[in-house]
Amino acid sequence: MTLEEKVSLVVGWGPARRVPGAAGETRPVKVPSMVTSDGPSGLRIEPTKERKWYATAFPVPTMLASTWNLELVERVGRAIGEEAREYGVDIFLAPGINIHRHPLCGRNFEYFSEDPLLSGVVAAAYVKGVQSAGVGATPKHFAANEQETNRVIIDTVVSERALREIYLKPFEIVVKEAKPWAIMSAYNKLNGKYCSQNEWLLTKVLREEWGFNGIVMTDWGAGDNPVEQIKAGNDLIMPGSDEIVTKLLEAVKKGALSESELDRSALRILRVAQLSLSYRGYRYSNQPNLEAHAQLAYEAAAEGVVLLKNEGALPLKEGSRVAVFGTGQIETLKGGMGSGHTHPKRVVTILESLRERLKVEEELSSAYEKYVLEKRGREFLEKLYYEEAYPEPLPQDIVSEEQVAKFAERNDAAIIVITRISGEGWDRRLEKGDFYLSNSERKLIEMVSRQFRAKGKPVVVVLNICGPIEVVSWRDLVDAILLVWLPGQEAGRVVADALVGRINP
Template sequence: MKKLILLSAAVMALAGCESGEPQLATSSVKKVLKAMTLEEKVHMVIGMGMAGSDGNSAVVGATQDIVPGAAGTTYPIPRLGIPSIVLADGPAGLRINPTRPGDDNTYYCTHFPIGTLLASTWNQELVESVGTAMGEEVHEYGADVYLAPALNIHRHPLNGRNFEYYSEDPVVAGKTAAAYVRGVQKNDVGTSIKHFAYNNQETNRTANNAIISPRAQREIYLKGFEIAVKEADPWTVMSSYNKINGTYTSQSRDLITTVLRDEWGFKGLVMTDWFGGDNGAAQMAAGNDMLQPGTPLQYEQIMNAIKDGSLSEAELDVCVTRCLELVKRSPKVKGYAYSNKPDLKAHAAVTRQSALEGMVLLENNGVLPLKDVKKVAVFGCTSYDFIAGGTGSGNVNRAYTVSLLDGLKNAGFEVDESKKDVYLKHIAQEEAAFKATLTDQLSAFYPMPRPTELVPSASELAASAKGNDIAIITFGRNSGEFFDRTSADFELSARERELLNKV
């Protein structure tokens, strides 16, 4: 695959040299822009589309081009030496396909701590080191822009994507995001801070109209983005699905140009979330430079607007220029020969350390640290089926997840495994039953309900108490894209309370 990409780049350059056309790698963006046709300009601001999606709803981005499983790619123009660059999801680690047809190699990525856990470290230096490790995987797996970090405000505890976000405090969110961006971009790849802005729920997210006063916008919902832009200079910003006071964020010139560029000094590119907004011409006029993953309708909207004069070619050129600037600084244009071999072992150590620092102990009645404890019994489905992170575009295809049971064994404890097979069978059955109810193409990205808890009998509990020094109970919750959590999910269930009381 590496040889094919390098050969393609060479062919593009050769074709351009023979025709005397300016080449993006060696010519100025201004010269390349001048050589582009109107049709090429409109294509440049639109992605390569997404097979199987009509653009009428939000999706989890997916492409099989260049880096299979990445979120999307940009439009190439070979005659001008403009390659297609790869945009790949985060923010807890790179999301690409772990296996490829006809390829015996694997492409697993590290699942780093979720955003909330990273922010809980209160350690910007540590977060930057995590970002550096993430950026190395992005670089070595051939992606150019990492669609992360996510720093929307924890406005409500049941938001389905709170796990991706940092805090209810905009300063904590902004400082954490800035450290993350600095770390990732040390690897000569870009980031895309998201979702700009006011994206604080999954329910009705593509039509939600956030009614927010200017003061609340500035002090709460925009402050974190302002800090990240000014302190870390991200390559790109991703606009959100929702509306702000009646206007889609991707079509709000006040937000994208006046605030982001004129007031904060942002110089990079703004892209939509996948199929965000409803008018490509309005998005160009607002300064939303790239529409991902792109649709034929958006092409028609922009072309028709230029023809009827509601959008000038000069306005379009501003957006095209930013697209060209992004591609020009990418590893693809620089001819980087990525290895597909990031240091996953080293990154596992980074993950463990950062997760350790972010854990929060709510109460300790003299139990910890464990003393004179050798034998341990573990209860609760999550002890055997550990939750690495949320679902949706923020999921990571990792090689393994260490359960609590295995973690305790690795730490030298003697763990009672008499219930392991029963738990694993129960978990598998409930998972299969849930999957059997799913029908649409996005269902693979839906959060999996936690299994019903198993409550041991009195005799089983007596045997566990006799054979072990302590018992550990683990209850877990998961969430993800497309859905917000319910209030019932926030509380302990009756079965969980029964298990807790009996153990």
């Protein structure tokens, strides 16, 4: 290979061309290009004017970890890998295996757990599943990328013991147990050095100690020195640009980067490319089995539901009359925002499925439907379900206490839906309406609790949330709390079936 060819190989081609809407693509140099696409709750390929790439919206990784079922997680990984394969994607940019160091990290929903062992073994199952379909997986963000605030400039200062016992441990487990094709280095600095330019992290620990033999790629636009990235052992610079190619060529010619260092990265990319579907000439169908995977998404979410409290309130008898409060029955959240969002063909809302299993108080739910449509509009809801949209919190207490008393008189139970969403690029806040209940949520719970409990009828709260919220101050006002995280496209079915006992949380 010529010097120009080797340099071109280690720098991405920019936005994906073969599969428009995918995250990126390597350059076709001696081997076919490799298409990369985001995850982790399902394959994400952004729609274009010409077409949409529908993919299954699976439960978020935090919910997958809540199943404690490695075989099930591996099946989910395989299903995602199959969808990637049938859309022409070679490398899937997931799973995220950073630690829930802070409960308000905006991307916690993309990560499995606060526990390094659980994170590692669940991630290993996930990676095995993806790669069993012939698609490479990319555990990320290596390493200590546990917040979104200032993520591209922050210097994470941490002792080596804490690093190895907590933040590196999930990566060590997944590398040794699942042998991923790729690792994505993180945006942040680690003890003064950008992760993508950190030789101790990428070469000494990852390769020499753990035996990793795949490729390391940057996060999109990470770091500030492509020469240092290659020297440190970061093989592929993404998304890449012609300017970076020029910088690397000049560096080799001036002796700032040796050709042997360049050869090392180029060879690793060639080895992984030879594993890829593109290299093997796979003819993808553009027709993944979305129906079968929808059922798997339901199964995975069903096992990840957590019953936080139940004082005889659940299960509800099928066909009983229920009053459902909160806009979340309509604004049901399937997943989070940012690169981890999904484009499913269908999303089942909580209200839709409750109407199938129970006798919903239509005067109340219809009022919430009208309210949401007036405030949001149909187009917004379509984006919320099938693309991504940030639902600025609406007041929840749209009914008076007199109306609540009327609903308590003619219904057997109350259900209150509380939602929270977060996403890439920002962290959650320690304030009302985020970690704490908003004033309107608190008022609603207090009204419903007073009126329904006065008549001996239970109050159930459903938490359709991206991460922890404070519950201690209000848990005694309700009789059951059902945590359903961000459960994917089958959200409504899972909630309804858990409430009536078809699912045992």
